Amino acid sequence: MLSWTCPAPLRDQQRVVMGHGGGGALSAELIEQVFAPAYGGPGLSATTDAAALELGGARLAFSTDSFVVRPLFFPGGSIGDLAVNGTVNDLAMSGARAAYLSCGFILEEGVGIETVARVADALGAAARTAGVRVVTGDTKVVEAGHGDGVYINTSGIGLIPDGVDLRPERVVPGDVVIVSGDIGVHGVAIMSVREGLEFGTAVESDCAALGDLVGAMLAVTPDLHVLRDPTRGGLAAALNEIAAASGTGVVVQERAVPVPAPVAGACAVLGLDPMYVANEGKLVAFVPREHADAVLAAMRAHPLGAGAAVIGEAVEAHPGMVVARTALGGTRVVDMPLGEQLPRIC
Amino acid sequence: MLSWTCPAPLRDQQRVVMGHGGGGALSAELIEQVFAPAYGGPGLSATTDAAALELGGARLAFSTDSFVVRPLFFPGGSIGDLAVNGTVNDLAMSGARAAYLSCGFILEEGVGIETVARVADALGAAARTAGVRVVTGDTKVVEAGHGDGVYINTSGIGLIPDGVDLRPERVVPGDVVIVSGDIGVHGVAIMSVREGLEFGTAVESDCAALGDLVGAMLAVTPDLHVLRDPTRGGLAAALNEIAAASGTGVVVQERAVPVPAPVAGACAVLGLDPMYVANEGKLVAFVPREHADAVLAAMRAHPLGAGAAVIGEAVEAHPGMVVARTALGGTRVVDMPLGEQLPRIC
Known part of the structure; x- marks a missing residue:
């Protein structure tokens, strides 16, 4: 059986490193070991964005x-x-x-x-x-x-509208995982102008405000379970946070994850995984199975969700862990990133 | 007749200088000429702290x-x-x-x-x-x-409690000006540890939370006209902002302004005016004359207002201008500071 433990470098770390701002495991440790003991309370949650x-x-x-x-x-x-x-x-x-x-x-x-x-x-x-x-x-x-x-x-x-209660703790096995469109675009757009990198095809940031798209989704049902915008740490960090906080496993069909060709190309050149690259105008949703088709349709009808796709589901197996089924039929663990592959992308 | 015009160095200024963060005239110009045109609206006010x-x-x-x-x-x-x-x-x-x-x-x-x-x-x-x-x-x-x-x-x-409406625009001639205690303490405390300055007597910052004191004042009457905490730019900037926004004049009795001896001493050595030194645990209130005695008594009964004092009044003369009556019986204009005497005090 696979086992996954969070790396804990903070205890050996005397000084702040760039990764502490990366939205991954190092950021989580700083919150858990420094900020939460100092001023944490019932209101301060590390499992929601707001x-x-x-x-x-x-x-x-x-x-x-x-x-x-x-x-x-x-x-x-x-x-x-x-x-x-x-x-x-x-x-x-x-x-x-x-x-x-x-x-x-x-x-x-x-x-x-x-x-x-x-x-x-x-x-x-x-x-x-x-x-x-x-x-x-x-x-x-x-x-x-x-x-x-x-x-x-x-x-x-x-x-927050009446009847809406979006928290990772509400995720249950069977929930359908939907992303609103192409991933990795913002991070690659930043890379393209930093450090002198050029990738042939111009990649523009997907930076956008998602309030209207979320409104369209909630109009289908207020009973969405959790939403997350996969910024620092990318889709991998967002899914790991949800898996850890919900205590369910997450399975992603790698082939179903929409990665545009220029992003895939840039990541191949740089040895990066698009799952870990930051987005600024995308969301990932965990939706009760009975509402998944209708929510997906509502997303696709919205300009900011035109590329929406089902990418996986929440499962009972491997609680707290995110696993990708690869195109070749194998599986791999999608770990929580330690820091950010590229600092200061937002 | 005295006339006062706001200096306008921004129009000749191509780059940000330290004074743009000082809470004085340069800060106000940055707001008026850059931020307000970009995203100002009915809600964004430069005349209130919140x-x-x-x-x-x-x-x-x-x-x-x-x-x-x-x-x-x-x-x-x-x-x-x-x-x-x-x-x-x-x-x-x-x-x-x-x-x-x-x-x-x-x-x-x-x-x-x-x-x-x-x-x-x-x-x-x-x-x-x-x-x-x-x-x-x-x-x-x-x-x-x-x-x-x-x-x-x-x-x-x-x-904001019902019936409370604190804005400089509510100030009218006759309002009594009260400060909650000694001024200039925070700024001098910072100076004492910066640039290697020592003033003999240790000065500790007055940094404190004023919510409880304000609660005690509002319990006397919800009809206070305006409150301001004189931070960057000190009492001079706070009074000038209120005078400008209210269109009334302000007269301050210099002798009535509580300046502790170590602050006065430090200011004398450094050539500073205590009226321009930052505070972090003090407030200045414009109070309708009929409530002034009761409000002053309530302030003095509170630990953070024990040193409260009436320092002046709002007047019809010289609208928008702050004038101090000196100990020798003369008068001087208390200008809006351009920037901050000591950068980065908060």
Whole structure:
């Protein structure tokens, strides 16, 4: 029988390494061993992208993300687009339509005002597209050599509709796993402009706001079990988090996972696995079997879900573990990544 | 007649300078000329510390702050304390008791895990003291040389009580101006450990959460006109923002402003004006004259308001301008600062 144990390098690690920000096992350890003991509580969950709260009789989702992507502008988007869509999508994964955003800039002394203005314009345009309002902000400046042009934090709040309860703990064997489209696109788009890599075919980031797509899915049934946007750590990290938190196994049909040719090509050249490459405009859903066909149809009818596909299912076997059935009929374990293959992709 | 015009260096400024993060005129210009055109709207206000929103029938305050203080630990507190109290206080200035916080870390590769843990512990302790729960978080890591150990963003939400409407626009001539205690303490505490300055008497930061004090004030009357915590830019910036937004003049009796001897001494040595030095556990209130005595008494009965004092009033004369009556009977204009005298104090 296969057994999988989480690597635990933090205990031997005296200093922060890039992988602590990668959304994989190192990030999880930092949360479990440092942040949760310091200020964890019933509300602070490592298993959802947004917190679900009650305040003044309203059922709110609340989420935060900092953005340190390099470069600031890349094919298909910019740090301004990411700063909106990243937080809007975290809220959407709890079923909430983002209503309000905060926006905190940490600027590096010497960055051009024009660069800041271009980022702000992109952020504003993305907010209008997503239908969310930026209502509060903050700006700090740090000395040259203590930043990297522009860092942004956005936090967001939105209402969770009645009857919606999206958590990995709700996943049960038999649930159908659906992705909303091609994976690996954002990560490869960033790679294509970093480190001087070029892959022939231009790959543009899939960065997009998913609130409307989620709304279309919830209109089919509020009883989706869990949604996740597979950003840092890619689809592999998202599926592993869900498997671990739900205590079910996950089986993925490798051939069913939509990987566009330029992404597959770039990954082959670089020795990367598309399952681990970051996405910024995709989601993965665990859907009760009886609703799967209707949810898939609703996704395909939406521009951001046109490439939606069933890629696997939740199973009783190998609880907590993600296994891929390969095209040749074999199986392989899809591990939780330790860190991020490419740092600072969001 | 005196006339005051806001200096406008941004139009000649091609690059971000430290003063753009100082909370003074340069910060205001960045907001007015770059951020507001990009994503400003009815909700985004530069005249309040927190946004007041309606969501799901609840009246919410929502605020964000990034913290880049140097050093991370200083007499009387740390970046962890500031990260909680800064956002809790921004919410308190709208009358809201902070309910939930988000917490986003930007860590620099190579910073000690133990340092991160000490910051997290301080943040957790401050949250427990303030009665607020950290419910959602994020961690990013940037390469060595692109950060400064630990940067933190916190955002917070809280409920605004019925009948409370704190905005500078509500200030009217005759309002009494009250500060909750000694000013200039936080800024001098930071200076005392930066750049190797020592002032004989140790000055500890006044960093504290003001939600409870504000609760005591609102229990006297919900009809306070405006509250502000005079952080970056000090009391001078806070009073100027209120004067500009309200269109009234403000007169301050210089002798009535509580400045402790070590702060006065440090400022004299350094050529600084205590009115411009940052505070982190103080507030300034504009109170209808008929309630001023009762509000002052309630403040003095609270540990964080024991040193509260009436320092001036709103007047019809010189609208938008802050004037100090000096101890010698003269008057001087208290200008909006351009930037911050000491960068990165929060």
